[in-house]
Amino acid sequence: MGEIDSLEPESEQSSQRQCHCKKGVPMRARALFLTLVSASVSAFVVCGTASAADSEFSYRYYDEEQELRAGSLIDPPAAECIEIPENASGTASAFLPQNWTDSYAHLYDESGCEGAVSFTMSPGGQGSDRVTFRSVAFP
Secondary structure (H helix, E strand, C coil): CHHHHHCCCCCHHHHHHCCECHHHCEHHHHHHHHHHHHHHHHHHHHHHHHHHHCCEEEEEEECCCCCEEEEEEECCCCCCEEECHHHCCCCCCEEEEEECCCCCEEEECCHHHCCCEEEEECCCCECCCCCEECEEECC
């Protein structure tokens, strides 16, 4: 009769502790699974946001006192002409560009992206100090 005793239904209290969801998955396992999935999605969202903030186009220029300075454009907009702000009022050009964006950069000798493209930089590309420009566009 020992076998018959083990086949008796569990008490009401113990059956509540063993509550199962659909397809026999225990509640704790389901909650753990959902927590892990949520954490994974959150990690991807945070990583995506951080990588976008790292989009930068940097360059060098000489200020009014002829001192070497560094400038940068953070997350430059696409399909717009961007004047190099430090050179907008003078006649000097920026040089030594570094394109850390995920777009191509078209450099122009003239302000307002006028004239022909003087140099095209691929994403991650770097130019020498001989590459001079006054405006840039990211098509």
